[in-house]
Amino acid sequence: MIYKKIFLASVLLLISGLACAQNDGGSQGTPKKGGCPTCLVKDFAGQLLPDFELPLLGGGKLKLSNLRGKAVLLNFWCRCGANETGAGKGEIPTLVELQNEYGPQGFQVIGVSLDDYATTEEVSDYAREMNVNYPSVIGKTSSFEKRYGGVIFLPMTFFLDREGKVIAREIGVQSRNVSVEHISRSLDQDPPAQSQR
Numbered sequence: 001m002i003y004k005k006i007f008l009a010s011v012l013l014l015i016s017g018l019a020c021a022q023n024d025g026g027s028q029g030t031p032k033k034g035g036c037p038t039c040l041v042k043d044f045a046g047q048l049l050p051d052f053e054l055p056l057l058g059g060g061k062l063k064l065s066n067l068r069g070k071a072v073l074l075n076f077w078c079r080c081g082a083n084e085t086g087a088g089k090g091e092i093p094t095l096v097e098l099q100n101e102y103g104p105q106g107f108q109v110i111g112v113s114l115d116d117y118a119t120t121e122e123v124s125d126y127a128r129e130m131n132v133n134y135p136s137v138i139g140k141t142s143s144f145e146k147r148y149g150g151v152i153f154l155p156m157t158f159f160l161d162r163e164g165k166v167i168a169r170e171i172g173v174q175s176r177n178v179s180v181e182h183i184s185r186s187l188d189q190d191p192p193a194q195s196q197r
Contacts, residue, residue: 004185006174019030020084024197025038026122035037041126041165043167044148044169045166045168045169047165047166048163048164048165048166049074049158050147050148051063051064051065052064054139054141055120055133055137055138057113057127057135057137058124062110062137064164065110065164067110067160068163068164069162069195070098070106070162071105071108071159071160071161071162071187072107072110072159072164072185072186073095073098073108073110073157073158073159073160073186074112074114074157075092075110075111075112075113075156076139076151076154076155076156076159077113077116077154077155078113078155079110079112079122079126089130090173091155091173091174092130092132093131094100094176094179095109095111095126095134096132096134096163096180097176098176101132102110102183105187107186107187108134108135109134110136110137111132111136112136112137112139113136113137113138114139114140114144114151114154115138116140116141123136136188153171154174155172156170156171156172157169157170157174159182159186161185162186162187167182168185
């Protein structure tokens, strides 16, 4: 009887693995990952992301669609890894450098904090400590899980072209080289006429 249960469990794992491999192979602009998590996230390649308007750290609001004309790196993160080995410690300094380097060319990093269990003050303090030089907004994980089809693995980054369409989506902390490749593709486009005025 126990062997029958082990066999059935093995078959189920094999089937779910094959389903993930099939779903994962069709994503455009995102290198195929070794694990299954990418197939649990909707692929928006070539599409506009659902718009949002969220409160900025420091006051005011930011609306995603108002950034059309700029190439955007939209980074979903949480302070939950706020320790010496946490994702933010390795990722945020690179994002700061990328903003400094590519900002003059019409590039904008936007941080989206999905720290459901931290106060705005705690997130602000952390952003200050990390010398964040780009706008950061406060969101809720639940709203992005529904509207973005699965922002459940953090950090997660979307690279958008000047029209607001997704060039690529990456899960986890990315190397600078991967980010620069996507940013170059995002910027490789003339700004829309209205932003040239």
